[in-house]
């Protein structure tokens with residue numbers, strides 16, 4: 001399928017939540033889709049770590065024709081003890097959309113589902129890292145209200161730097177607010 005960006009998809013995709021019964025059918029496809037664009041491929045254990053504990057925070061976009069995987073988001077939600085009082089921190093670990101389907105709002109729909117699921121479970125904030133050169137991901141997250149909280153220099157094995165992005169779902173004390181201070185180049189103040 002080849003469509004120009006923003007052209008409407010010819011069909012409505014199905015969005016479903018991952019569950020353990022779907023592992024045999026979808027885990028290989030999830031790994032294949034995510035590892036295509038990774039500079040550092042994850043082992044199967046990384047996928048299982050997330051999906052066994054937080055399968056309810058994984059959402060998939062499926063082609064309704066054959067239920068094949070078109071997009072996926074994988075997250076976790078845990079207490080974060082370095083804040084006082086401890087906060088409940090959501091983390092978006094993986095997000096990918098199959099190349100021919102990009103630019104049609106599929107990742108946006110997946111991220112919104114993940115945000116809703118974590119907000120419903122009382123998350124205080126949601127964080128993630130993305131390569132500074134990943135313009136589509138930066139635009140997508142910033143459009144959804146994520147802020148740049150830190151620049152992580154040479155964060156990836158390929159030497160690229162990353163931004164940590166944060167979406168605040170609740171208000172924090174001032175200590176945390178200073179964590180968010182960045183100058184216009186994204187460096188920490």
Ligand SMILES: CC(C)(COP(=O)(O)OP(=O)(O)OC[C@H]1O[C@@H](n2cnc3c(N)ncnc32)[C@H](O)[C@@H]1OP(=O)(O)O)[C@@H](O)C(=O)NCCC(=O)NCCS
Nearest residue numbers: 037095096097102103104105106107108130135136137139
């Ligand atoms: C990042 C990614 C998930 C976006 O998926 P998607 O379904 O195309 O995203 P959406 O259609 O919801 O939105 C993408 C936004 O980026 C924009 N965009 C897409 N390609 C772009 C490009 N090459 N340059 C600039 N902007 C671009 C879109 O126009 C849209 O922004 P807009 O709605 O404000 O115009 C997808 O590109 C992908 O899978 N990339 C590889 C894996 C990856 O980088 N994952 C993120 C790791 S944090």
